[in-house]
Amino acid sequence: MSSSGKRVVVLFLSVLLVVFCFAGLATASNKDTLIIGKGTEALGMDPQDLTDTPSEEVCHSIYEGLVAFDEKMKIEPRLATNWDISEDGKTWAFHLREGVTFHSGSPFNAEAVKKNFDRILSGKYKRSSLYTPIVESVEVKDEYTVVFKLKTSFGAFLNILAHTAGLILDPKGIDEGTDFVRNPSGTGPFMLDEWMQGDYIALKAFDKYWGGKPKLAKAIFKTIPEDSARGMMIETGEIDVAEQVPPQDVERLKSNKDVDMRVEPSVVVQFLTLNCQDEFLKNVHVRQAIFMAIDREAICKNILMGFATPVDSMVAPLVNGYSEVEALSYDPEKAKVLLAEAGWKDDNGDGVLDKDGKPLEIKLLTHGRNTPALKVPEAVQAYLSQIGIGAKMVVMDWGAFLAETRKPVEENTTQISFYGWSPSTGDADWVYRPLAMSDQWVPEGANRALYANKEVDEAIMIGFSSVDQEVRRQAYAKAQTIINQEIPWLPLYTRMNLHAVRKNIHKVRLSPLDFVEVTHETFKD
Numbered sequence: 001m002s003s004s005g006k007r008v009v010v011l012f013l014s015v016l017l018v019v020f021c022f023a024g025l026a027t028a029s030n031k032d033t034l035i036i037g038k039g040t041e042a043l044g045m046d047p048q049d050l051t052d053t054p055s056e057e058v059c060h061s062i063y064e065g066l067v068a069f070d071e072k073m074k075i076e077p078r079l080a081t082n083w084d085i086s087e088d089g090k091t092w093a094f095h096l097r098e099g100v101t102f103h104s105g106s107p108f109n110a111e112a113v114k115k116n117f118d119r120i121l122s123g124k125y126k127r128s129s130l131y132t133p134i135v136e137s138v139e140v141k142d143e144y145t146v147v148f149k150l151k152t153s154f155g156a157f158l159n160i161l162a163h164t165a166g167l168i169l170d171p172k173g174i175d176e177g178t179d180f181v182r183n184p185s186g187t188g189p190f191m192l193d194e195w196m197q198g199d200y201i202a203l204k205a206f207d208k209y210w211g212g213k214p215k216l217a218k219a220i221f222k223t224i225p226e227d228s229a230r231g232m233m234i235e236t237g238e239i240d241v242a243e244q245v246p247p248q249d250v251e252r253l254k255s256n257k258d259v260d261m262r263v264e265p266s267v268v269v270q271f272l273t274l275n276c277q278d279e280f281l282k283n284v285h286v287r288q289a290i291f292m293a294i295d296r297e298a299i300c301k302n303i304l305m306g307f308a309t310p311v312d313s314m315v316a317p318l319v320n321g322y323s324e325v326e327a328l329s330y331d332p333e334k335a336k337v338l339l340a341e342a343g344w345k346d347d348n349g350d351g352v353l354d355k356d357g358k359p360l361e362i363k364l365l366t367h368g369r370n371t372p373a374l375k376v377p378e379a380v381q382a383y384l385s386q387i388g389i390g391a392k393m394v395v396m397d398w399g400a401f402l403a404e405t406r407k408p409v410e411e412n413t414t415q416i417s418f419y420g421w422s423p424s425t426g427d428a429d430w431v432y433r434p435l436a437m438s439d440q441w442v443p444e445g446a447n448r449a450l451y452a453n454k455e456v457d458e459a460i461m462i463g464f465s466s467v468d469q470e471v472r473r474q475a476y477a478k479a480q481t482i483i484n485q486e487i488p489w490l491p492l493y494t495r496m497n498l499h500a501v502r503k504n505i506h507k508v509r510l511s512p513l514d515f516v517e518v519t520h521e522t523f524k525d
Contacts, residue, residue: 028240031524032217034505036516037230037239040369040398041223042201044181045192047167048116049125051446052402053422056164057515058201058221063167063186066094066113067158071509073267073318073426075158079108079168079187089153089467096144100210102170103185110146112171114138117148119174120165127165129434129445130425133464134160155467156320159425189214189520199223203518215523227371234259234500240524241508241516242500246371247305253500263307266497267316267512269431270308270372270420272380272490273405277450278415280362285342287487289335290416291328293387294380300493303375308495313480314421314431316494318512321428321463323477327484327491335387346388353388361390366418367401376492377418391416406442409450419448422514428476432460436483451488455479 028035042055066080080094100108117138136149170185190203200222205214224230231249234242253261274281296310312327344353353360366377377393384391423430438452462475504525509517
């Protein structure tokens with residue numbers, strides 16, 4: 001049998017196994033059940049203590065915030081109906097929706113909001129850093145009015161309230177010390193029914209939802225790691241939504257009369273994280289050489305099949321605060337010169353550069369969430385070999401990848417990692433501040449590059465505190481210009497969201513933040 005034939009057989013068997021394991025759960029033909037096929041499983045359901053998009057996706061059908069994003073990333077009311085802002089921009093009074101209850105039966109009111117923000121402002125959670133630099137206190141004015149006192153004026157305040165971390169947890173669970181990771185309770189249209197770890201998360205309708213009883217009885221987030229399997233299962237009707245189908249399946253799915261193949265811009269930027277404290281990578285010339293060795297245009301064309309665009313910024317064009325900035329160009333010959341100037345030479349003729357008796361061998365860490373997470377690092381590995389860098393690709397599951405890259409500097413052995421960032425606030429603040437500020441090194445923050453630059457810090461803080469959007473944009477452009485010379489993060493591309501939806505599915509929301517939101521209005525023919 002040819003190698004291509006073997007691949008077809010393996011794919012067929014893997015799909016058959018997925019279908020067999022799934023058969024006892026539910027079928028997409030069930031009119032009351034929506035099945036979403038996703039590449040990666042959620043890690044938990046405590047919105048204040050998670051950082052991964054798969055978990056955020058599930059949370060948005062269970063919980064709600066004071067405000068939310070619509071499908072165009074515009075702010076809309078949710079648990080708050082309206083709000084007032086003081087002249088200095090430091091006091092925000094939110095008027096809350098009445099008649100709302102949590103899944104436990106607890107009432108939603110200003111005290112519930114205060115308990116939530118007191119919890120996250122304690123600094124004990126992964127998302128605490130989103131609010132602790134901004135919010136001074138949260139006060140109850142009356143049963144349905146809650147007041148936020150800010151430490152400084154902040155142009156993106158509503159954006160951070162619309163972030164997943166702003167979703168409101170059940171105050172009863174907070175009082176009882178509930179582990180929300182596996183026992184979520186919110187005010188959303190759906191509540192947890194069953195979680196078969198490694199397989200699926202099933203949500204059931206919350207009949208007392210304030211917006212009206214959901215039209216679906218169940219929403220199931222099914223983990224299907226094989227990209228091509230999701231593409232096949234959406235065609236056969238075994239699932240209703242296929243997230244991030246592989247680019248090679250797009251044209252075939254477009255021609256299917258029963259499938260709506262959606263190709264839409266995202267706010268996701270994929271990049272390489274370079275550990276600036278690593279013995280090899282702390283040399284800026286080495287990092288610059290790595291940038292110039294990689295043909296990003298070719299990656300977008302050949303691996304992403306044109307469904308991605310090279311970007312010279314850590315933020316995508318859809319994100320508030322984006323600016324076009326100058327970056328290094330693809331130039332492998334100049335990359336070789338930079339490495340030679342840094343003292344790297346191929347002393348033994350094996351194709352890998354050496355210095356002080358050490359070969360320039362670097363570990364390239366990635367995860368198996370989707371096909372690009374494997375194919376793009378493979379391409380990077382090949383590009384680096386052409387300039388004398390021996391890159392060894394290491395593939396980890398998503399949870400292990402996050403844990404490995406979050407280790408403190410004294411324990412951190414990562415060198416280059418393939419990473420993506422979806423700024424859930426829709427604002428550049430939530431890219432630069434967590435990823436590039438010198439006080440946000442992992443594990444306290446998300447600065448996995450272990451990067452520090454005073455000028456960058458100052459520019460980020462101007463963008464943080466100003467309410468003038470043009471001032472903010474210029475500040476972020478300055479920060480990005482410096483970053484593009486020092487290369488702690490190497491922006492590769494911003495990709496399109498490639499989601500396939502059966503045409504009998506209505507009012508499911510596809511967010512530019514790269515997740516599917518099932519609402520009380522979602523229904524099937």
